[in-house]
Amino acid sequence: xxxxxxxxxxxxxxxxxxxxxxxxxxxxxxxxxxxxLGDLVFVExxxxxxxxxxxxxxxxxxxxxxxxxxxxxxxGKVTAGNPALAAQxxxxxxxxYGAGWLFRLQISAPIDxxxxxxxAGYANFLAAxxx
Amino acid sequence: xxxxxxxxxxxxxxxxxxxxxxxWEMPLHYGSQIDxxxxxxxxxxxxxxxxxxxxxxxxxxVLEFLRGLLANDVARLKTPGKALYSCMLLPSxxxxxxxxxxxxSDTWFRLVVNAGTRAKDLAWIRRHAMSCSVSVAExxxxxxxxxxxxxxxxxxxxxxxxxxxxxxxxLAVFQGGCFDSWFIARTGYTGEDxxxxxxxxxxxxxxxxxxxxxGIQPAGLGARDxxxxxxxxxxxxxxMDEDHHPLECGLAWTVAFEPAERDFIGRQVLEGLGRTSxxxxxxxxxxxxxxxxxxxxxxxxxxVTSGTFSPTLNRSxxxxxxxxxxxxxxxxxxxxKLHVASIVKPPFVxxxxxxxxxxx
Numbered sequence: 366x367x368x369x370x371x372x373x374x375x376x377x378x379x380x381x382x383x384x385x386x387x388x389x390x391x392x393x394x395x396x397x398x399x400x401x402l403g404d405l406v407f408v409e410x411x412x413x414x415x416x417x418x419x420x421x422x423x424x425x426x427x428x429x430x431x432x433x434x435x436x437x438x439x440x441g442k443v444t445a446g447n448p449a450l451a452a453q454x455x456x457x458x459x460x461x462y463g464a465g466w467l468f469r470l471q472i473s474a475p476i477d478x479x480x481x482x483x484x485a486g487y488a489n490f491l492a493a494x495x496x
Numbered sequence: 497x498x499x500x501x502x503x504x505x506x507x508x509x510x511x512x513x514x515x516x517x518x519x520w521e522m523p524l525h526y527g528s529q530i531d532x533x534x535x536x537x538x539x540x541x542x543x544x545x546x547x548x549x550x551x552x553x554x555x556x557x558v559l560e561f562l563r564g565l566l567a568n569d570v571a572r573l574k575t576p577g578k579a580l581y582s583c584m585l586l587p588s589x590x591x592x593x594x595x596x597x598x599x600x601s602d603t604w605f606r607l608v609v610n611a612g613t614r615a616k617d618l619a620w621i622r623r624h625a626m627s628c629s630v631s632v633a634e635x636x637x638x639x640x641x642x643x644x645x646x647x648x649x650x651x652x653x654x655x656x657x658x659x660x661x662x663x664x665x666x667l668a669v670f671q672g673g674c675f676d677s678w679f680i681a682r683t684g685y686t687g688e689d690x691x692x693x694x695x696x697x698x699x700x701x702x703x704x705x706x707x708x709x710x711g712i713q714p715a716g717l718g719a720r721d722x723x724x725x726x727x728x729x730x731x732x733x734x735x736m737d738e739d740h741h742p743l744e745c746g747l748a749w750t751v752a753f754e755p756a757e758r759d760f761i762g763r764q765v766l767e768g769l770g771r772t773s774x775x776x777x778x779x780x781x782x783x784x785x786x787x788x789x790x791x792x793x794x795x796x797x798x799x800v801t802s803g804t805f806s807p808t809l810n811r812s813x814x815x816x817x818x819x820x821x822x823x824x825x826x827x828x829x830x831x832x833k834l835h836v837a838s839i840v841k842p843p844f845v846x847x848x849x850x851x852x853x854x855x856x
Contacts, residue, residue, distance in 0.1 A: 403513075403524070403525060403528075403529055403718070404528055404529050404530040406530075406787060406805035407785060407786055407787050407805065407812075409786075425831070427786075427787045427805070429529050429530065429718060429722060429804060429805050429807075430524075430529075430718060431789075432787065432789065432831075451785065
């Protein structure tokens with residue numbers, strides 16, 4: 366059973382969103398996603414200053430096996446990409462909700478709550494998908 | 497649901513992530529593909545390769561038959577148990593499959609063929625075997641376990657019956673031998689020393705468990721792929737197929753043009769090409785961050801046939817088909833962007849050592 370922290374919100378494409386103060390958010394991929402991908406060996410995060418729309422492919426995570434796109438869960442402007450992932454992509458496997466965060470964003474529009482799931486909602490979604 | 501080997505339940509109990517591989521439900525990894533790769537390079541790991549096809553060919557004219565069927569020349573095999581790597585070709589020169597052939601006796605050879613090509617291989621072999629009165633028997637009663645790594649042999653020997661040990665310990669590289677109903681060969685697909693063991697299906701679970709108890713780690717097909725690519729070994733379906741002949745696949749060394757009078761299937765076309773090809777298979781080392789994958793386009797020309805991340809080199813490596821004498825470096829298109837890659841001569845890694853220079 367994968368770890369699904371209660372204080373985060375989730376997408377159907379397995380990203381998580383941590384809302385901070387004044388519209389700052391942190392984004393990563395779920396424990397389930399990192400487990401399904403396997404050992405990650407390359408991560409490409411968006412450059413600071415880049416404007417992203419919700420649903421836009423904005424990062425790439427590659428395991429030994431395959432490359433997968435990460436979709437931005439909310440709209441906004443990138444404030445930081447996780448600099449540690451270039452040298453240590455395995456942080457994403459080891460600590461997907463902490464040291465393995467992907468990028469930070471200043472939102473440009475209120476978060477569309479209908480597009481995101483709570484921890485319980487995401488757990489149900491995974492169960493329904495047969496995980 | 498795909499086919500399962502006799503060890504399927506054992507893999508699931510040991511935490512394997514199971515994937516479909518050529519119609520077989522096989523372990524991809526048991527937790528970490530990279531850890532499994534590294535343990536094979538440093539110590540030992542074992543792979544269930546029972547999905548591969550073991551085919552016994554018997555008959556008084558079996559030598560003559562195989563000398564016509566295979567691009568390499570089985571007449572080179574003089575010692576019983578000795579193995580030879582060969583391609584089996586279409587008349588066009590295209591590769592039907594790559595395989596290992598063992599010389600068992602004057603009237604008996606054993607082939608080990610790929611899982612995904614097993615059915616078409618058998619059909620092709622049977623079609624040609626009739627004219628030589630050679631019998632073709634698939635050995636579904638055998639499982640196969642590959643134990644690979646610098647410590648593989650020393651870990652395997654103690655679990656064998658005492659009467660077998662001395663002879664098993666003296667097997668030369670690419671040499672196998674019959675031990676009652678088992679066949680043990682010093683072969684593999686990782687670039688490390690080790691054994692490939694064919695054994696009765698009924699012995700497989702107990703043997704796997706005994707090997708595990710000696711400290712040999714189970715390893716999945718994920719690690720098998722990164723190990724073989726580091727070792728510069730081709731994968732059928734990626735690096736060779738029916739649309740490419742062996743000279744375009746880095747396999748000229750496996751085509752025996754001598755003696756000139758041996759008429760194997762595909763020879764005429766290869767001779768017509770002057771025993772050479774416009775394209776060749778080379779190794780690539782990505783000089784930037786990223787991961788090479790099959791079908792990525794190469795600038796000025798060519799295509800990646802197998803690409804991965806090399807855990808030993810901590811870089812991405814690949815096999816690629818490019819026009820002969822392409823100058824290094826080349827560029828590879830990864831998600832619309834061009835990345836620099838050097839052309840290098842495989843293997844990338846052998847016996848735990850990097851064989852190509854890496855600039856940090």
